[in-house]
Amino acid sequence: MEIPTQSVSQPQAHAQALFEKEFMPHLDAMYNFALRLTNDEDDAQDLVQDTCMKAFRFIDSFEPGTYAKAWLFRILKNNFINDYRKKSRGPSKVEFEWVEQSFSGDEDQEPASHADLHAETVNEMLGDEITAAIQALPVDFRMIIILCDLEEFSYEEMARILDIPIGTVRSRLHRARAILKESLATYAKSKGYH
Amino acid sequence: MQKARGITDNVSLLRNELFIPSLLLKKLVHEARKLMKKTCTHQPDCLKLIQRIIDREATPEEEAAFLANKDQCLPCQEGFELEQSLRKAIKSNCSSKCPEALFARIKAKLFVVLILISILIPLFC
Numbered sequence: 001m002e003i004p005t006q007s008v009s010q011p012q013a014h015a016q017a018l019f020e021k022e023f024m025p026h027l028d029a030m031y032n033f034a035l036r037l038t039n040d041e042d043d044a045q046d047l048v049q050d051t052c053m054k055a056f057r058f059i060d061s062f063e064p065g066t067y068a069k070a071w072l073f074r075i076l077k078n079n080f081i082n083d084y085r086k087k088s089r090g091p092s093k094v095e096f097e098w099v100e101q102s103f104s105g106d107e108d109q110e111p112a113s114h115a116d117l118h119a120e121t122v123n124e125m126l127g128d129e130i131t132a133a134i135q136a137l138p139v140d141f142r143m144i145i146i147l148c149d150l151e152e153f154s155y156e157e158m159a160r161i162l163d164i165p166i167g168t169v170r171s172r173l174h175r176a177r178a179i180l181k182e183s184l185a186t187y188a189k190s191k192g193y194h
Numbered sequence: 195m196q197k198a199r200g201i202t203d204n205v206s207l208l209r210n211e212l213f214i215p216s217l218l219l220k221k222l223v224h225e226a227r228k229l230m231k232k233t234c235t236h237q238p239d240c241l242k243l244i245q246r247i248i249d250r251e252a253t254p255e256e257e258a259a260f261l262a263n264k265d266q267c268l269p270c271q272e273g274f275e276l277e278q279s280l281r282k283a284i285k286s287n288c289s290s291k292c293p294e295a296l297f298a299r300i301k302a303k304l305f306v307v308l309i310l311i312s313i314l315i316p317l318f319c
Contacts, residue, residue, distance in 0.1 A: 012311050019304065027300070031292035045296045052300045056307065119275035127287035134288055148249060149284040155251050173249075174242060177280070 015059045022068040023055055029069065029151060030076055036146050037080050039135055047084055051076040070153065074161045077143070085139070115181035121193045122184065133183050141176035148173055227268060234269040244274050248281060 030051060034044035054075050055062075062071055122130075134142060147153045147161060158173075159166045214222075234240055243260055246252040252260075264270050 012308055016304065016308060024297075027292040027297060028290075031296065032288070032290045035290050036288065045293065045299075048292070048296060049300055049303065053303065053307070056304060117276060118272065119279035122276065122279040122283050125283065127283075130283045130287045134284065145284065146288065149281045150288055152250075155249070170242075174245060177245065177277075180280070181276070 015056065018059060018062075018064065019056055022062070022064070023052065023072060026069045026072055027052075030072055033073060033076060033146055033151070034080070036134070036142060037077075037139060038084055043084055047076065047080060050083070051079050054079065067157065069151075070157045070161055073147070073151070073153075074163075077161055115178070115185040117181050117185040117188065121188050124193055125184070125188070129187065130184075133180060133187065136183065137176060137179060140172065141179060144169070144173050145176050145180065227271075230268040230271065231266055232268055234267050237269055237273075240267075240270050241273055244270070244277050247274075248277050 027048065030048050031044060034047040034051075035041065038044050038047060051072065055072055058075075062068065134145065137145065144158065144162070147158050153161065155166050155169045155173075158169045162169070164172070240260070243252060243256060247257050247260060260270070264274060
């Protein structure tokens with residue numbers, strides 16, 4: 001749908017152009033992030049739509065030339081925490097539910113043990129098994145793994161998106177990966193992977 | 195900067211470019227692993243460094259020092275390969291595309307907002 005630029009004022013036309021150029025290319029990544037956070041397609045669509053409308057409303061506070069994707073992800077994350085977190089769906093696979101229960105909540109604590117997991121086992125696993133293990137992680141850990149491993153944000157960008165110190169980014173990421181490996185190792189053992 | 199490679203990468207290289215049979219390669223890898231150090235006294239620190247290397251957050255000096263020692267230390271080699279595999283698995287299994295309908299809905303909503311603004315602003319200015 002083309003918006004008739006002659007019918008909107010100059011600042012609005014500029015805002016619209018900026019929105020289409022800087023923000024629209026990140027819709028796939030935003031939707032994927034929203035889907036991983038909410039575990040529900042409808043909630044993910046609503047979350048992305050709300051985020052886009054908020055981004056447009058506050059477009060004056062975006063500095064052109066800075067990283068639009070990080071700015072959008074920050075709005076999306078805040079939107080999720082304020083409006084969607086309570087109703088987000090739980091783990092999609094029963095086998096990984098223990099991850100939520102076994103998490104002590106102290107993210108600065110060193111992981112208790114090293115998971116007995118090998119690269120070959122991970123390579124053998126099915127996509128659904130990997131996805132289920134990610135979805136079963138507590139949301140803060142799931143969030144940081146997606147931001148780092150999938151979206152490839154730097155530690156500094158993640159610190160800004162999540163509003164946490166860079167040291168916490170490092171420790172949370174380290175712990176998230178340790179829990180993910182423990183979870184995959186337990187699952188692999190139960191399913192007879194080598 | 196030398197690109198970090200795991201045994202798995204090197205094995206693929208040998209198989210694909212030098213056409214060394216898989217069975218022979220497996221034996222070679224097995225023998226090579228026997229010569230490596232079986233325990234790592236700095237394993238927690240090495241694991242943190244491995245993750246920073248994979249996240250592109252390590253300094254070139256840190257990365258070079260790790261690569262120089264990786265092939266002699268089995269826990270570091272395996273840890274590096276595991277972290278690489280995990281990242282690869284996440285990348286290839288956790289991506290979803292934005293539905294076309296959502297894309298169209300956002301554009302339509304934006305269209306309405308812009309029209310409303312263009313009507314309302316002159317009324318209040």
